[in-house]
Amino acid sequence: MSIDTTQQPATEGDPAEQPAAAPATKRLNTAKAMVEAIAREMERDEDVFVLGEDVGAYGGIFSSTTGLLDRFGPERVMDTPISETGFIGAAIGAATEGMRPIVELMFVDFFGVCMDQIYNHMAKIHFESGGNVKVPMVLMTAVGGGYSDGAQHSQCLWGTFAHLPGMKVVVPSNPADAAGLMTAAIRDDNPVVFMFHKGIQGLPWMAKNKRSIGPVPTGDHVVEIGKAATARPGSDVTVVTLSLSVHHALDVAEELAADGTADVEVIDLRSIVPLDTEAIIESVTRTGHLVIVDEDYQSFGLSGEIAARIAEHDPTILKAPISRVAVPDVPIPYARPLEYTALPTPARIKEAIIGQVAPA
């Protein structure tokens, strides 16, 4: 009856299969890409260590640490008591002493039990010390819904973290970015919140996402924090999004391109803090149409900020009112028909894009 949640699908491709010019890659799912990036940095730098609930023998509830205990031992891969304030705070103290902890908050939804350490300490010590104390650490945490886990286990909440100064916030959408951003985060001298969506980890026990397995460079691979990616170029409508929603947006874009409805550009933010305002404005200046797709709550968050960056730059680049496809300020409901009404589904994204290109 029980399913081995620690087991990974076979993911190792053959680097030799790659065309010679491109950097060597292997195909990994997002979880494995994170693990590999962490392992490589742990090998490079003995100050790097991992701590959190069930990161050891279990390998992380969402497989973000699978195999690390076997490779690095319990001194460097530490299971903790259920005491997020205690162990995240401990990571902070270790970081101020020059270590580089990677600490996992199992679900971002649990931030409320430990936010003081995160936002008043991790994020502010560098500033309060006038730059004299650095806090080089990664807080990694699982986000997102879509599998009926209810109002306390399905949130994204990146807007909450981004609002509070002093921490970088990165949100990869695919294995290569997960690896590259993890490496960048570990090497960064600032605290970095690394938010990975459960739905793109490539977990064997969740609905499959075809893009949760992809090529990841086998060599040193860093994705600069603060740079958005154009996941798909297009000329009619800009969709600014991130994380799992990138895939929904790409699916919809392909569909709408195929039937000639619209040529959609999809911007994958990858990083929220810093936010790549330039990339957003450049794209919207070309398309004149903006759809923001955000799995976080709609109001007072990411989607608002994107709108503001445009409105304070030049509102006339918008040829139509913007559209937001986000969680409509309701807790994430349990029942599937309700949850999938609240989430930014492909159907809602499509409707928003069509609304942008439809003659007024």
Next chain:
Amino acid sequence: MSIDTTQQPATEGDPAEQPAAAPATKRLNTAKAMVEAIAREMERDEDVFVLGEDVGAYGGIFSSTTGLLDRFGPERVMDTPISETGFIGAAIGAATEGMRPIVELMFVDFFGVCMDQIYNHMAKIHFESGGNVKVPMVLMTAVGGGYSDGAQHSQCLWGTFAHLPGMKVVVPSNPADAAGLMTAAIRDDNPVVFMFHKGIQGLPWMAKNKRSIGPVPTGDHVVEIGKAATARPGSDVTVVTLSLSVHHALDVAEELAADGTADVEVIDLRSIVPLDTEAIIESVTRTGHLVIVDEDYQSFGLSGEIAARIAEHDPTILKAPISRVAVPDVPIPYARPLEYTALPTPARIKEAIIGQVAPA
């Protein structure tokens, strides 16, 4: 050497002095207006009680409960241990049993030690229970800086609360609204976060704000939650703001009216959740110019949301890019010259307004 922080300035005016037609009022500072509203509700309804740190003999660090212990005794005005998760959670449990607690979080900056109770419990129980369990309570908390209290005691953070669904968020700017919104909050069947700015309490030990004392109706006085007020009508530029910044905006508006620079409309939001989108759009449609003044962090918060509400309604109502006068995504610095550069001062507000009306 020591100053009696519990002492109130003499504030009681003579109701008989009021013109006959207007409702009877007396002049109170904001703190006293809050206390009076709480006391009146405690008299009306024995389910109302107050708890928090130093709410008893001390009367609330920012005088929000002065005198209540004497009037209602320790059973209804309860000092608590320093255990915000414990006692805010206790308030939640009491509320689900039909009581109407008013619980004080001494500084909003401390939310990180108790946010789980606030956002995952207080704000979600009603939803998760499908409407079967109500959580009628008020979480009151002091906000704001300007007196060199540093990065952990000077924040506003209303954007953080507003982003998370299930709680109303009110932020009065003057004694009458403080009383009316407090009364509404206590009577509301939902959890209401009541955020009062230290700088408008009328405290004897802080810089005086001339509008921190004002007329408060002596009879039953309720300010509907969710309705903004036009603090000053104007036709050239709309300033949308709240809390202490309303006063700065009014001061600047008067100055700019006097010298003929601009006729500024000042919208006092009073409530963030629900947000009076209609009032904002109505005003900006008339003026075409928007300055948002927000003492919270600039990005991913209130100012962004206001911009988004306009951008999704009709960006063409904006005759110029919007201006935001907010805390520029830095922790609140201690040193006065830095703090007053970070805060939305009258000088910054004035500059933004002038920027709006200056020929491009």
Next chain:
Amino acid sequence: MSSRIDAAVQRDLYDQMVLIRTYEEAILREYHADKKPAFDIGAGLIPGEMHLAAGQEPVAAGVCAHLSRGDAVTATHRPHHFAIAHGVDLNRMTAEIFGRVDGLGRGRGGHMHLFDPDAHFSCSGIIAEGYPPAAGQALAFKKRGTDRVAVAVTGEGAANQGAFHETLNLAALWKLPVIFVVEDNDWGISVPRSASTSVANNAERAAAYGIPGVRVEDNAVEAVHEAAREAVERARNGGGPTLIEVHTLRLWGHFEGDAQGYRADLEGVPGKDPIPTYEAALREAGILDDAAVAITRRAASDTVESAIAFAKASPEPDPSTVRDYVFA
């Protein structure tokens, strides 16, 4: 076997445990029924995380035997046994687990968010964060001059969380009528107690609050019953809170889908099942025989299957109502 307990109570404890187990087995069946061949946590009639309480029946049965519906119970992410033992409406609870409109939360909550105001039952998916509201319910009961009590439940893993400490201090200080129950099933997901808890057991921690602490060993339902009797009596009489830790058993995985690779002792687990053990003891004592056992099982099965039928017959929520119930 305690002599203080009479046969009718023993029979009730047994019936209660069987009902709970029957329920958990039925949920197990329904949960996995349509997730095959590839297990997909989000698929099927019951989606999402599922934490079942098989093996922990003695705790709920023993504690709730002393409660009436006016008393409050706040459970954890693993709430079914306490919900059942406290008399939560089984049909509506099951409908909630199936995400239906007749559910306790009209499908909004799910299995970790069961709220039955009639039974003053609630639960939370955040570790230890059910404790503070439970103290608040007790505060309300005390303020209103009633003799009602609140029961707050957590696991042994949760006892290391700050909310545990804050609530015990508050409740002790204010002499609130609460019974704090810690279910020590040896594990917090994959982390054994020895890797999470700096003392041998949590009953010792009661001393840090000046309240009585009791440890019940061996998942013994009658010992739980006795400890809870004293604690509830103390609370009703104004004596303040008690901490009861029960050494119990997680018979299955942490949640469904957990292969428990980390659990070395796995083969020994079924042999520790408290229900056969108690059944054997009651047979020995002449309180149960084949016929009685059959009656209990049949009654449990009927109750459970009709709850499941009720749930399945209830409609799914209308998507257009997604914005409802955020505010009252």
Next chain:
Amino acid sequence: MSSRIDAAVQRDLYDQMVLIRTYEEAILREYHADKKPAFDIGAGLIPGEMHLAAGQEPVAAGVCAHLSRGDAVTATHRPHHFAIAHGVDLNRMTAEIFGRVDGLGRGRGGHMHLFDPDAHFSCSGIIAEGYPPAAGQALAFKKRGTDRVAVAVTGEGAANQGAFHETLNLAALWKLPVIFVVEDNDWGISVPRSASTSVANNAERAAAYGIPGVRVEDNAVEAVHEAAREAVERARNGGGPTLIEVHTLRLWGHFEGDAQGYRADLEGVPGKDPIPTYEAALREAGILDDAAVAITRRAASDTVESAIAFAKASPEPDPSTVRDYVFA
């Protein structure tokens, strides 16, 4: 008076306490100097909340006597005594309190946010939240195979906060080299210990983590010194954490501007000042005389006044640098 302690140490303890008191008196003077006639918390050369530690010198002097600069100290909102006793650069600390560019935090931090990486000193304005990072420093020290220790300080009010519990459990479990110090000054702002804490003292709470707990009564600096000696030794030798609670005295208000209307015992307070008491004892023992006292006081005053002069001479931060130091 313990016989184990030698005269040189006694003299050091006395000197340290006098230095701290001299500092707090100077800050008191500077703080209020330009806030008259109407007290305005935001006005003057030193604005903001000001929590002074007069009366609590024995705790800092006694504990820090055993530390070297490689050891870490994490203090509270009331941090000056520990900063001084741990050898934080007094000039730069004072400049920080005055909000100047030569301050420890270049004026960004203020009196509750003093960070001196050379002395591994830090503090936090959030109750009990300095404990977890202190444990993390100890973890780093242990991982690196050093014998360095971390000292974490809170008040007795803070010991009811969740972070206290979580950190003690974690440190005990991982046998971290930390000394947890609780300064019991009877008050958490206006709330007496009896209204915040469900046990008579916090040393009793050590048992909840299986670590030694010591209570030092009467603000006795030599007893603190002795308790800390054992605790530091234990930590350096891999014996894990110790909890030391000292019954100390808040000589002044919670913060400046606090009229202490809630404090019934106010007239008795000056009589309990630990410095005259200790001075008298050392005079009695022939370790101090008028000349020695004068030397100590003069040295303290010189040090303090030159720190204040340093601070006043340092420029205020340039407003155009407001965005600096958010990120490294």
